Amino acid sequence: MRRRNTMTRLLVIAAFGLPFALPGAAAVAVPAAPARQLSEVIPAPVETRPDARDTFTLRPQTVIRTSPGSVAALQVGRQLAETLRPATGYQLPVLPVRSTPLPEIALVLGGTDGRVGREGYQLDVTRRGVTIRASTAAGLFAGTQTLRQLLPARIEAPDRQRTTWAVPGGRIVDYPRFAYRGAMLDLARHFHAVDEITAYVDLLSQYKINYLHLHLTDDQGWRIQIDSWPKLAPVGGGPGTGVDGVGPGYLTKADYQAVVAYAAARHITVVPEIDMPGHTNAAQSTYPELNCDGVAPPPRTDIEVGYSSLCIDDELTYRFVEDVIREIAEITPGPFLHIGGDEAHATTDDEYRTFMQRVLPMVAKYGKRVSGWNEILQVDPPTDVVAQFWGTGTTDADLAEAAARGNKVVMSPASKSYLDMKYDANTRLGLRWAGYIEVSDAYGWDPARRVTGVGEDAVLGVEAPLWSETLRSLDDIEYMAFPRLPAIAELGWSTAASHDWESFRARLGKQAPRWRLQEVDFYPSPQVPWS
Ligand code: TNX
Numbered sequence: 189m190r191r192r193n194t195m196t197r198l199l200v201i202a203a204f205g206l207p208f209a210l211p212g213a214a215a216v217a218v219p220a221a222p223a224r225q226l227s228e229v230i231p232a233p234v235e236t237r238p239d240a241r242d243t244f245t246l247r248p249q250t251v252i253r254t255s256p257g258s259v260a261a262l263q264v265g266r267q268l269a270e271t272l273r274p275a276t277g278y279q280l281p282v283l284p285v286r287s288t289p290l291p292e293i294a295l296v297l298g299g300t301d302g303r304v305g306r307e308g309y310q311l312d313v314t315r316r317g318v319t320i321r322a323s324t325a326a327g328l329f330a331g332t333q334t335l336r337q338l339l340p341a342r343i344e345a346p347d348r349q350r351t352t353w354a355v356p357g358g359r360i361v362d363y364p365r366f367a368y369r370g371a372m373l374d375l376a377r378h379f380h381a382v383d384e385i386t387a388y389v390d391l392l393s394q395y396k397i398n399y400l401h402l403h404l405t406d407d408q409g410w411r412i413q414i415d416s417w418p419k420l421a422p423v424g425g426g427p428g429t430g431v432d433g434v435g436p437g438y439l440t441k442a443d444y445q446a447v448v449a450y451a452a453a454r455h456i457t458v459v460p461e462i463d464m465p466g467h468t469n470a471a472q473s474t475y476p477e478l479n480c481d482g483v484a485p486p487p488r489t490d491i492e493v494g495y496s497s498l499c500i501d502d503e504l505t506y507r508f509v510e511d512v513i514r515e516i517a518e519i520t521p522g523p524f525l526h527i528g529g530d531e532a533h534a535t536t537d538d539e540y541r542t543f544m545q546r547v548l549p550m551v552a553k554y555g556k557r558v559s560g561w562n563e564i565l566q567v568d569p570p571t572d573v574v575a576q577f578w579g580t581g582t583t584d585a586d587l588a589e590a591a592a593r594g595n596k597v598v599m600s601p602a603s604k605s606y607l608d609m610k611y612d613a614n615t616r617l618g619l620r621w622a623g624y625i626e627v628s629d630a631y632g633w634d635p636a637r638r639v640t641g642v643g644e645d646a647v648l649g650v651e652a653p654l655w656s657e658t659l660r661s662l663d664d665i666e667y668m669a670f671p672r673l674p675a676i677a678e679l680g681w682s683t684a685a686s687h688d689w690e691s692f693r694a695r696l697g698k699q700a701p702r703w704r705l706q707e708v709d710f711y712p713s714p715q716v717p718w719s
Contacts, residue, residue: 226313226358229337230674230695231396231681233362234303242314242357246339247291248278255297256284260325263453265295268332275342276353292317293335295328301361307398307455308363311335313355326455330396334360337394341701366635368598368649369680370399370459371673373665374608376406376470377491378435378656379425380665382443386450387662391669391708393454395677400451401459401526401651404439407469407488407496411438412460416511417475424470431657433489441519448521459559460516463528464509465535465543469496477504491657494533500543510550517554524574525551530561541567548573559598565590574648577639578602580622588641596648599635605676607668608655611711617658617668627713631675631692634684652676663709670703670710671696693717 226236254265265282273280285294300321301310309322309331320331338355371392373380380388389400404412408431410424425438439447448458468478469488476484480499498505517525527547532540544567551558558564559574565586571594577587580603591597599605602622609625610618623629636644652673659665674696679687697717703710712718 224338224340224354224356224698226338226356226360228695228698229334229360230692230699231678232683232686232691232695233334233360234308234683234686235361236358237360238356238358239313240357244291244313244315244318244355244357246272246276246278246293246353246355250278250280250291250293252280252282252293252295253285254282254295256286258297258325261295261297261328264325264328264332267329267453268293268295268335271332271336272339275339276351294319295332296321297325297328298323300327303361304363307367307396308361309334311360311362313338313357313359315357318355326398329393329455330362333394333396334362337699337702342705364396364681365683366647366649366680368399368651369397369677370401370598370649370651371397371607371669371676372401372403372461372600372651372653374403374406374654374656375411375439376403376409376463376467376656377431378659379409379411379430379437380656380662381437382439382447384662384665385447388665388669389447389451389454389456391666391706392673392677393456395674396681397673397677398456399459399522399524399649399651400447400456401461401653402447403461403463403653403655405462405470406467407493409435409438410470410474412444412462412516413438413440414512414515415441416515417471417508419474420471424474428489429470429487431489431491434660435656441515445519448519452521457522457524458520459522459524459526460520461526461528462512462516463530464547465498465500465505465540466494466496466530466532467528468498471508472496472498475508478508494531497532497534497539498543500535500539505543506546506550509547513547513550513556514554517551517556520556523557524559525554525556526559526576527551527564528561529564530578532563537566544569562587562597565595568593569595571595574598576600576651577642578606578653579639582638583640584642587639591642591646595646597639597642597646598648598651599638599642600651600653601633601638604630604633604638605650605652606655607652607672608658611713615711617664619655619657625672627671627675627693627696627715628689630672631678631689633679634687635679636684650676650680666709667711670708671699671713671716674699 226238252265254261269280309327312319322328409429410420413421421438429436472478473487562575562577576598700718
C-alpha cells in the first residue's frame with residue numbers, strides 16, 4: 189500500500205531534521221521526549237485537567253483490559269493493542285476488566301460523566317494506569333485515538349527500547365460539537381483502489397471523523413457495480429475512463445462492502461453518492477437508452493461540468509434510478525444515501541423539480557435518508573433531507589429558508605473546506621476556482637456562523653470534500669488532505685469557545701513526527717511551526 193522503502197523513509201525523516209539511524213547501526217542520539225500535555229490533541233478536547241504529579245508509563249507488563257461481555261469494547265482493545273505493539277515491542281495482552289495489580293489501560297463501558305453522550309469519552313491517567321470510559325464502543329474508540337496522540341511519536345525501531353512511553357496525568361472529558369464530521373473522496377474523476385481508501389480511513393479515524401462520503405459516479409466514470417445494469421461499472425469505469433483517461437477502475441459490491449466494514453470497524457459510516465440528474469455522462473455513454481435521443485455520447489475525460497442530464501420525461505430513467513438506489517441501499521448499512529443534484533445546468537428548473545419529486549421518495553422506499561448538494565433545496569424537499577452546502581458566499585436564501593423549516597445542513601463551504609483547492613499559487617496539484625486555501629483559511633471559520641440564518645441547531649456538521657480531477661495517487665490524496673483535514677476535523681468536534689489559531693497551529697506542528705512515521709505526504713505549510 190505504501191510504496192516507500194525504509195531507506196527512503198529514513199532519508200525523508202532526515203530531510204525534515206529528525207535524528208536518524210542507519211539500518212543495523214547503533215542508535216544515534218535520541219532526543220529527550222518533549223513533555224506532552226493533555227491538551228496537545230487534535231481535535232482539541234472539551235475539558236482537560238492535567239495533574240502534573242501523575243504520569244503513566246507503558247511498560248513491558250502493561251495489559252489492556254476491556255469491559256467483560258462486550259465484543260465491541262474488546263475490538264477497540266485489540267485495535268489499540270495492534271497500534272501500540274509494533275511501536276513499543278510490548279505484548280499488551282487484551283483481557284477482561286478486573287481488579288489487578290498490573291499496570292493497565294482499561295476500556296470501560298459505562299460510568300461516564302453524563303456529558304459524553306454517544307461518541308464522547310472520559311480519559312483518566314494516573315500512575316497506575318489509563319482508564320477510558322464511554323457509553324459506546326465509538327466513544328471508547330475516540331478515547332483511544334486521543335491516547336495515541338498523548339503517547340510519544342515512535343522513534344525509529346532501533347531506538348524504541350530507549351523511548352519512554354509516558355502519558356501525562358490528569359483527566360479529559362471530551363465529546364463532539366457536531367454529530368456529522370465527514371470527509372469525501374471522489375472516485376469518479378480518478379478511481380482510488382480499496383487499499384488507498386482504507387489507508388485514508390485510517391488517517392481520518394485518528395482525527396475523529398465519523399462519515400466517509402464516496403462520490404461514486406460522475407461524467408468521467410461510474411465506479412460501483414450495479415447488477416441490473418451490468419455494463420455500468422466495467423464499461424463506465426473501464427479502461428480509458430477518468431480525467432485524462434488515466435483513472436480507470438471500480439468497486440465490486442464485495443469491494444464496497446469491504447470498505448464499509450473497514451470503516452465501520454473504525455466507527456466511520458460510509459455515505460454513498462450517486463450524482464444525478466447531471467454528472468451522468470459515464471452512465472449515458474455506456475447505455476444509449478439513457479439519452480433522450482437514444483444516442484450514446486462519447487466518454488468524457490476532461491474536467492468540464494454541467495453538460496449532462498438524464499432524460500427527465502422518459503420512464504426508463506426512473507427504472508434505472510430505482511434499480512441503482514435499491515442496489516446501493518442494499519449494501520449500505522448507514523442511514524444516508526447522497527443523490528448529488530449539483531450543477532444540473534443541462535436540466536431546466538421544471539425538469540429538475542419533476543426529477544427530484546420522483547426520486548426523493550425512492551430513497552425513502554429503500555429505507556435511506558436523502559442527502560444532496562444544496563441545489564436540492566430548490567425543490568423544497570421534506571425536512572429529513574440533508575443539504576450539503578458547498579457555496580463560497582455567506583448568504584444563501586434557499587439554505588436559510590430550509591434551515592428555518594427544519595432541514596439539517598452539512599457545511600462544506602468550497603472556499604474553506606475543499607481539500608482539492610490549491611494551498612497557494614505554487615501548489616502542484618489541485619484547482620483554484622474557489623480560491624487558495626492555506627491552513628489558516630481551512631481553520632478560520634465557524635460552521636454555525638458561516639451562512640446567515642443557518643445556526644448551531646441547523647448544522648448537522650462539517651465535511652471536507654476531496655475532488656480528484658488532479659489527483660492520481662495516495663500520496664496526492666495525503667498532500668491535499670494534510671494538514672487541512674485535521675483543521676476541518678477540529679471545527680466539527682471541538683467547541684466554538686476553544687477555537688484558537690495559535691493553539692491549533694502549535695498542536696498541528698507537533699503532529700508532524702507522527703505523519704513522517706506513518707509516511708503521510710503532508711504539505712509543510714509555512715504557517716505552521718513543524719516539529
Ligand atoms: C464542483 S462541488 C463540483 C465538482 C467538482 C469540484 C471541483 C460540487 C457539488 N461540484 O463536480 O469536482 O467543483 O472542485
